[in-house]
Amino acid sequence: xxxxxxxxxxxxxxxxxxxxxxxxxxxxxxxxxxxxxxxxxxxxxxxxxxxxxxxxxxxxxxxxxxxxxxxxxxxxxxxxxxxxxxxxxxxxxxxxxxxxxxxxxxxxxxxxxxxxxxxxxxxxxxxxxxxxxxxxxxxxxxxxxxxxxxxxxxxxxxxxxxxxxxxxxxxxxxxxxxxxxxxxxxxxxxxxxxxxxxxxxxxxxxxxxxxxxxxxxxxxxxxxxxxxxxxxxxxxxxxxxxxxxxxxxxxxxxxxxxxxxxxxxxxxxxxxxxxxxxxxxxxxxxxxxxxxxxxxxxxxxxxxxxxxxxxxxxxxxxxxxxxxxxxxxxxxxxxxxxxxxxxxxxxxxxxxxxxxxxxxxxxxxxxxxxxxxxxxxxxxxxxxxxxxxxxxxxxxxxxxxxxxxxxxxxxxxxxxxxxx
Numbered sequence: 001x002x003x004x005x006x007x008x009x010x011x012x013x014x015x016x017x018x019x020x021x022x023x024x025x026x027x028x029x030x031x032x033x034x035x036x037x038x039x040x041x042x043x044x045x046x047x048x049x050x051x052x053x054x055x056x057x058x059x060x061x062x063x064x065x066x067x068x069x070x071x072x073x074x075x076x077x078x079x080x081x082x083x084x085x086x087x088x089x090x091x092x093x094x095x096x097x098x099x100x101x102x103x104x105x106x107x108x109x110x111x112x113x114x115x116x117x118x119x120x121x122x123x124x125x126x127x128x129x130x131x132x133x134x135x136x137x138x139x140x141x142x143x144x145x146x147x148x149x150x151x152x153x154x155x156x157x158x159x160x161x162x163x164x165x166x167x168x169x170x171x172x173x174x175x176x177x178x179x180x181x182x183x184x185x186x187x188x189x190x191x192x193x194x195x196x197x198x199x200x201x202x203x204x205x206x207x208x209x210x211x212x213x214x215x216x217x218x219x220x221x222x223x224x225x226x227x228x229x230x231x232x233x234x235x236x237x238x239x240x241x242x243x244x245x246x247x248x249x250x251x252x253x254x255x256x257x258x259x260x261x262x263x264x265x266x267x268x269x270x271x272x273x274x275x276x277x278x279x280x281x282x283x284x285x286x287x288x289x290x291x292x293x294x295x296x297x298x299x300x301x302x303x304x305x306x307x308x309x310x311x312x313x314x315x316x317x318x319x320x321x322x323x324x325x326x327x328x329x330x331x332x333x334x335x336x337x338x339x340x341x342x343x344x345x346x347x348x349x350x351x352x353x354x355x356x357x358x359x360x361x362x363x364x365x366x367x368x369x370x371x372x373x374x375x376x377x378x379x380x381x382x383x384x385x386x387x388x389x390x391x392x393x394x395x396x397x398x399x400x401x402x403x404x405x406x407x408x409x410x411x412x413x414x415x416x417x418x419x420x
Contacts (some may be wrong), residue, residue, distance in 0.1 A: 021150040021157065021295075031157050032196075033197075036166060036362075037192070042169025042172075043163050046173035047173055055116055056117045063121075068125065068131070071128040071129040073240075074132075075253060076136060077363050080359040080361070082356065088138070088144065089137075089187030089200070092141060096134065096196055099131075103186055104191075110182055118175075136362045138362075140359045142350060144206050148350075150295065151223075151347045152294075154290060154343075156289065157293025158346075160285065176188040231357075234352070237353065240349065243404065246403030250312060250376070251395050254315050257384075261381065262389045275328050276331045278328070281334055281400075283331065283337075283339060284332060296419070300348055301413040303341075303404075304407065305403075311341060312400035312401035314333045318330045345377045352416065382394075
């Protein structure tokens with residue numbers, strides 16, 4: 001087949017494997033759009049937290065900044081259905097446009113007046129609701145813009161975009177706040193998201209007959225149930241979701257609230273904690289760069305599952321680091337191994353899923369990470385207060401390693417390969 005089937009909303013793309021993803025202008029336009037959108041997200045959340053602190057008590061500010069997670073977690077499965085029924089391209093473009101317009105409107109209101117916390121809370125709810133649709137659609141896009149043999153490389157490029165947004169977005173948002181307050185930072189976030197919209201419009205998509213929403217004769221509810229049943233029964237996706245849930249559950253607590261408590265216990269201070277986080281980011285960025293350059297990794301299922309076990313051991317070792325330099329080195333190892341596992345899991349989810357289910361599969365993965373894993377943070381904090389950092393990091397590492405063991409015990413995952 002020299003050219004994919006097209007529809008009214010899709011433009012033909014070259015044949016599979018015609019160009020490596022990191023040299024494909026179509027993929028590069030998508031990466032640029034994704035990077036701009038992630039930069040906007042980073043600046044947005046910084047501006048939101050700053051404005052909330054300025055307009056309320058610390059407890060109220062915490063509620064405002066956390067409230068966007070509620071609709072995102074509750075509605076994401078429905079967002080996966082929307083992405084599969086209407087196509088991820090139009091869903092991503094539409095949701096990005098809504099996010100942009102909402103943030104810019106709030107920036108304009110803040111320039112004119114001081115409406116208080118209610119507007120910030122409403123903005124957080126709207127942003128989280130749109131994110132519930134945006135995130136599954138974004139996850140379903142890579143398989144539409146390049147060949148399956150390039151999906152691991154695209155995951156690496158996506159990881160680099162996330163790291164770049166984290167490094168650049170925070171100081172950019174801080175600069176916006178310093179120059180013009182929260183209103184200027186919100187305006188900056190909206191403009192960055194706006195940059196992504198025309199780039200997304202220019203990205204050419206590979207249409208697939210299975211994605212034609214007009215051909216469906218089912219309800220959205222049946223689509224939702226069918227997607228969950230599809231994941232549960234799949235010989236690769238089912239155990240892989242369990243592995244992702246356990247890996248994130250054991251990882252999120254120690255690398256968020258646990259690390260803060262460890263830095264305080266060891267006297268490293270905020271700067272020391274920053275160095276450890278930088279080490280983790282460096283390792284994760286190195287894993288993303290490796291995949292971007294190399295492209296395909298043999299025995300992808302074994303790599304995705306197997307790297308969780310030594311990564312978990314490194315998490316446990318972090319609590320016993322003899323000093324800050326050693327902790328930074330261990331954090332690099334954690335970032336490298338968990339970053340490699342996460343990217344390979346993402347590539348496997350996309351290559352193992354049937355095209356018609358990609359949005360819902362991505363949504364289930366998002367629920368696992370955003371809904372289950374954060375539960376470990378308050379539990380980790382409470383446990384550290386009772387037993388200390390060493391035992392809590394050890395238990396978290398055991399949970400993370402269990403994810404790798406579960407995946408390795410599943411023949412489908414163990415034998416899974418990325419297309420060559």
